[in-house]
Amino acid sequence: MHHGENVKEIEDPISIAKNRQRGLVLFGVYSFIYAAYVLTNTFQHQWMEETWVLGLNNAIVSGFGLILSAILIAFVYGFLCRPAGPKKEA
């Protein structure tokens, strides 16, 4: 099945290293958010019952927030790693 232009991105060591660094920074950010969520559920569970924003309890806000932040981080990573236009070969 054909899915359009089959252009291969140049995979040079510099862009690989840069992507790796960006990935690790964003991974650190998300791991921190996830750890904070899990530890709060474990040791400060009463905080999850409080209502701070949008009239919803913190469990709902933080749960949806965690899912949306995963999607956001994925897009940020995709944006940062986008290839520069001319760096493509047919």
Next chain:
Amino acid sequence: MLYEVNYSAVLIFSVIVGFTLWLSFYLGKSAQSASGFFAAGGNIHWFVNGVAFAGDYLSAASFLGICGMIAFYGYDGFLYSIGYLAGWIVALLVIAEPLKRMGKYTFADALDSQFNSKGIRLAASLSTLAVSIFYLIPQMVGAGVLVKPLFGLDHWVGVTMVGAVVILIVTTAGMVSTTYVQFLKGGLLVVFSAILTVMILNRGFTVIDPDLKAEQLADQVVTKLADGSKLVNGLPQGKGDGQADLRPVGSVLELPDGAKETGPLGPLEFFRVFQDSKVALWRDKKDGDTTTYFAQPTSGAEILRPGNHPNFKGIRGDNLLVKVNFLSLMLALFCGTAALPHILIRYYTVKDQASARKSTIVGITTIGFFYVLTLYLGIGAMTSGSLDVTTSNMAAPLLAKSFNNFLFAMISAIAFTTVLGTVSGLIIASSGAVAHDLVSIIVKKPLEDAAKIRIAKIASVVVGVIAIALGILFQNMNVSYLVGWAFSVAASANLPALVMVLFWNRTTKQGITASILVGMASSLAWILLSGDTYSKVYGWNAADSFVPFSQPGIVTIPLSFLTLIVFSLAASPRDRIGNSSK
């Protein structure tokens, strides 16, 4: 609860299966080479691969298990949604691009790319088989659970039917047909879950009719007789005269400000109203062969907080070991996704690292969107008046039934397709481990593509038959529980080796081999000696178990990392990355 055969579901499922089989035969010519069979020739478009990731990953446990758990226990099921998605961040940011760069057909390829070690291939292929088998069992059991009420067929017929279709899909066109089955299933699942969510919001909440309240909230008593038949409230179970069946349940008892119904609600308003309402949750009490199901009025605020499910109750208490068990589960979910062999091999189906990255972003968006919907589906099912008190697995199809029969048929058929998509991925991962990794250890001369594909097809049939047998054997086993095994074993056996081979240049082949074997053996041993397994599998007293808590990840993942470090430091520097003989 007794179900009538749903012919619409049979028809829709038959159309989907017929289409996927036609596609498999049509695409068969694309799988003539080993690259075509195991990796779809690397020609899959990143968007198709991204949706196929969702189709591969959103298994019966995600769709039926999480919706059911939320419908019966509230927020705790959503914790699984969050943990399962979080694992994808590890896959995107740490694993995806290097794996695509280093590997060819299997997970072992990536680990062994710089070593050429038989030990690594053997350990990685054994862990692939172990994880895939653990993951296969709940899928097959799920197929049997669905087929019984919907198609009126016995459990073993459903399991055999799904097994046979999957074997046919995999053996005709390998990864090509598997990809399109997963793409189709992922797309259908997300689209119909979204439709269902819109309908839930449009329906809003309605308080139970006061005239019917006493009758609908009355206890329901089921007694199992020696001949296997059941009494419901003292009468033989059935639909005829002099017989009785369980009532469907799930009702709102009170709404804010004494309202009787809400009308359509916005996506946030839905939860704001729910948390100020009161709902009847159903619990059971066992006494010998008699089970009494009783309604428990519960506030929405209590339902929308963690700690209602028996497995999570402890996090609201002071017992530190229970809290550690919870932390261990959430760690395994975080680390397990990026270590599941059937997910990892999807990276080989795209052409380059950029496509691996983009397809993971599509996968995260699709899966994340679905997991947001699970909370609406679960709460919608909880208040739909259609739940079966005896099983949470049917919550999503029964929610659809509360709207109309077409949606019920469609959601049931999608649930079956869910099993097909995930099982296809698991079988192809297992067949790759056998044909590409295990055989290369035994046979010194490199195999021709045709021979490799022939072995892979035989392996697919064998693994498929084993899956059918285990699906029949484990039919009474809790399906989510078995998925938990697979995540813990994958996270302990595979992730440390993958991460260290990417980020520590003193890693050696001895370190990787030992890490996989120790991670796999320790996590399996921990699970088999845990209180959960004692009570749920062996029927023994959980307090007699040998390990302090049931989830192994918090101990066995660090242990696997430590093993790799110790064995690598003890080995000769010649065996480090880049120094091994090719």
